[in-house]
Amino acid sequence: MxxxxxxxxxxxxxxxxxxxxxxxxxxxxxxxxxxxxxxxxxxxxxxxxxxxxxxxxxxxxxxxxxxxxxxxxxxxxxxxxxxxxxxxxxxxxxxxxxxxxxxxxxxxxxxxxxxAVEAHPYAGLFAPMPRIGGLNLAQVVGEVGPILERAENAAQVAAEVGVAPVTHESGTRRSVVFRMAVNHHARQAMTVFADNSRHADEWAAGLYADARARGKRHPHAIRILARAWIRVMWQCWKTNTAYDPSRPRQQKWRPAEWCTAGALLMGVS
Incomplete structure (x- = not known):
């Protein structure tokens, strides 16, 4: 300030x-x-x-x-x-x-x-996520939510949010680089959440540690973790079911198992 x-x-x-x-x-x-x-x-x-x-x-x-x-x-x-x-x-x-x-x-x-966040029909989907916090939840719902609504798959969401790299190919040459043309507010919301989540969630901490062990710098490792969380958010959003932190998880994520089957919101069954 x-x-x-x-x-x-x-x-x-x-x-x-x-x-x-x-x-x-x-x-x-x-x-x-x-x-x-x-x-x-x-x-x-x-x-x-x-x-x-x-x-x-x-x-x-x-x-x-x-x-x-x-x-x-x-x-x-x-x-x-x-x-x-x-x-x-x-x-x-x-x-x-x-x-x-x-x-x-x-x-x-x-x-x-x-x-406003409490009244938002989709806030309850992500509120149980580890250390998302009220302000960060508002950022995710406000910035990432519209992308989830119009996207065709989780990969598109990750690309628009800016946590997936972009690949350039020309003939026999191929390069993978940092994505610049993105929604910067959405990327900030997701990377802040991902960074916070690894301090309270064993699975998130494991993904981050694995990325660091493979030589990724901290910002890159956080984007990898944020990309994994987007796959989870995509499943919760599209099935309109809340994230369930009590479900057992493995290093190889299964997003369909990460939402509460009986916790459908807005009266959708």
């Missing part, structure tokens, strides 16, 4: 202390700290006891003791800028207010997306 980067740049020059205190500067606790202590002078009398009281008032859940956070604050490099107290206070507060407004908007948008 560019607004967070702008605040980071301001603090790096004039108030580096808060940058290393919390996991994220644009978190509620990070913004609350800056709103209360926008300058080095405002935090000059901060003690562990006062910081502990501040953390309790703001429901801090980072599990770092106030002594550790205060030590981080004190170990920060000295500021290189020379803005006066009132100017720096005004600038920090302006950035904090901007970020709070943007985060509120993002929270509302995420809720809207979640509601």
């Amino acid at each position: 560019s607004a967070a980067s702008q605040l980071d740049a301001l603090l790096s020059a004039h108030w580096p202390g808060p940058l290393g205190m919390f996991d994220r500067l644009d978190s509620p606790i990070g913004l609350a700290f800056l709103a209360r202590y926008p300058t080095p002078v405002s935090a000059s009398r901060l003690t562990a006891a006062r910081l502990g009281a501040f953390l309790r008032r703001n429901s801090y859940s980072g599990k770092k003791p106030p002594e550790e956070l205060l030590a981080r604050l004190g170990q920060a490099p000295k500021p290189t800028g020379c803005l006066d107290e009132s100017t720096l206070t005004g600038l920090v507060n302006a950035h904090v207010n901007q970020l709070r407004a943007l985060l509120a908007i993002l929270k509302e948008l995420n809720h809207t997306i979640a509601v």
Whole structure:
């Protein structure tokens, strides 16, 4: 988020202390700290006891003791800028207010997306897939879904999504290269899902590891895994049945066995 980067740049020059205190500067606790202590002078009398009281008032859940956070604050490099107290206070507060407004908007948008995805007639087909997540599920349904609807087979889907290579042949010459003319949003949605899935699914982890063992670089191995998931999605989509993570799977996939036979959606039997 560019607004967070702008605040980071301001603090790096004039108030580096808060940058290393919390996991994220644009978190509620990070913004609350800056709103209360926008300058080095405002935090000059901060003690562990006062910081502990501040953390309790703001429901801090980072599990770092106030002594550790205060030590981080004190170990920060000295500021290189020379803005006066009132100017720096005004600038920090302006950035904090901007970020709070943007985060509120993002929270509302995420809720809207979640509601829309839940209501989508096909979201339930892919929701059980490992680590697909709400936002990634929305991307898959929105970007890959239309391709699934018009495609004639899973190979066409993989090609349009961009997780299958393209072959050039001329006479006796043949080359297999990275596919450029694709739906880039769909490719991102599928590769993000594939990458996440290997951390929660033994079959996906096996396919990825096998590709790496054959000398494939990480992006190539992820595309190979994404191509395998597209074959599964194709079967679930065309039969209108939800993916069933409990079904036993082998390294040689059998997509017809990967969907819940009794979980037909939309009243289709």
